[in-house]
Amino acid sequence: MFSKKSIVLLILVFALWNCERDDICAESTPTTPRLIIEFNDINNLENSKAVRQLTVIGIDENGNDINTLISRTNTNEVSLPLRIIAEGVTNTSRYKFIRDADFDMDDNPETASNTDIITITYLPEFVFVSRACGFKSIFNSIGINSENDDSIWILAEQLNTDNVENENNAHITLFH
Numbered sequence: 053m054f055s056k057k058s059i060v061l062l063i064l065v066f067a068l069w070n071c072e073r074d075d076i077c078a079e080s081t082p083t084t085p086r087l088i089i090e091f092n093d094i095n096n097l098e099n100s101k102a103v104r105q106l107t108v109i110g111i112d113e114n115g116n117d118i119n120t121l122i123s124r125t126n127t128n129e130v131s132l133p134l135r136i137i138a139e140g141v142t143n144t145s146r147y148k149f150i151r152d153a154d155f156d157m158d159d160n161p162e163t164a165s166n167t168d169i170i171t172i173t174y175l176p177e178f179v180f181v182s183r184a185c186g187f188k189s190i191f192n193s194i195g196i197n198s199e200n201d202d203s204i205w206i207l208a209e210q211l212n213t214d215n216v217e218n219e220n221n222a223h224i225t226l227f228h
Contacts, residue, residue, distance in 0.1 A: 076184055077181075077182065077184040077185035077186075081181060081182070081185050082181070082188065082218060083181070083185070083188050084188045084189040084190075085188075085190070085191075085216050085217060085218050085219045086131040086132055086133050086134070086219060087131065087132045087133075087134055087145075087172060087191075087216055087223055087224065088129065088130075088131050088219055088221065088222045088223050088224075089129065089130050089131075089132065089222065089223070089224045089225070089226060090128060090129045090222035090224075090225050090226070091103050091127075091128050091129065091225075091226050091227075091228060092128075092225050092226070092227050092228075093227070093228075094207045094208065094227040094228055097227065100128045100129075101128060101228065102126050102127055102128040103126070103127060103128070103149075103151055103228065104126055104151060104152055105124045105125070105126065105151070105152050105153045105154045105155075105165075106122060106124070106125050106126070106127055106130070106149065106150065106151060106153065107120065107122060107123050107124055107125075107148075107149075107150040107153035107165075108120070108121045108122040108130060108132065108147050108148065108149055108150070109121065109147065109148040109150070110132075110135075110145070110146070110147055111146045111147065111148055111169070112146070113144070113146070115146075115169075117148070121133075121147070123153070124153050124154055129222065131219065132145070132147060133145075134172065134174060134176075134189075134191055134216070136176045136189055138176075139176050139177060139178050139189075140175065140176075140177075141175070142173055142174070142175060142193075143173070143174055143175070143176055144171060144172065144173050145171075145172045145174075146169060146170070146171045146172075147169070147170050147172075148167050148168075148169055149167070149168050149169070149170055149206065149226075150165050150166070150167045151165060151166045151167075151168075151205045151228070152165045152166060153165050166204075166205045168198055168199065168200045168204065168205060168206045169198065169199040169200075170196065170197070170198050170199075170206070170209075170226075171196070171197045171198075171199070172194065172195070172196055172224075173193075173194070173195040173196075173197075174191040174192065174193060174194050174195070174216070175191070175192045175193045176189045176190070176191055176192075177189065177190050177191075177192055190215060190216060190217045191215065191216040191217075192214070192215045193214060193215075194211060194213065194214055194215065194216060194223065194224075195211075196209050196211060196224055205228050206226050206227070206228055207227050207228055208226075208227040209224060209225070209226050209227070210224065210225040210226075210227070211223070211224060212224060212225060
């Protein structure tokens with residue numbers, strides 16, 4: 053009735069017909085955004101100001117280092133991941149911001165680095181993107197608190213938005 057060629061061709065047609073474009077998540081698809089923090093000059097609030105030799109370390113609830121996210125970089129902006137514990141409850145991410153991190157290479161206390169701890173609170177929400185991409189998280193009700201050591205370098209903070217839904221603009225501005 054059917055030749056072997058016809059059967060193979062028919063199977064190939066059905067296989068290709070059942071493939072959907074949605075089976076692969078495109079790189080351009082928005083995924084869970086990172087928190088964007090910019091640094092500005094405390095003396096001229098609109099001017100960007102780079103932090104010298106910035107290191108950012110994620111820390112747990114007990115103050116123990118989890119991982120180094122940024123290491124000894126001169127920058128005026130960072131993007132950081134937010135930890136997700138559970139949806140619908142307040143989650144917390146804590147970071148050590150170390151300015152002049154290269155100064156810790158000697159034992160001279162006058163040339164020590166300067167560490168401030170920033171705590172970010174938020175309510176994560178899971179949003180369905182597509183069958184191929186699954187879910188992404190957005191972060192609502194953003195809050196910020198800074199803890200400083202004896203020599204403060206982060207002098208003020210400003211929330212630029214209540215929610216983190218994309219990476220288009222800075223969510224928080226830190227002044228130094």
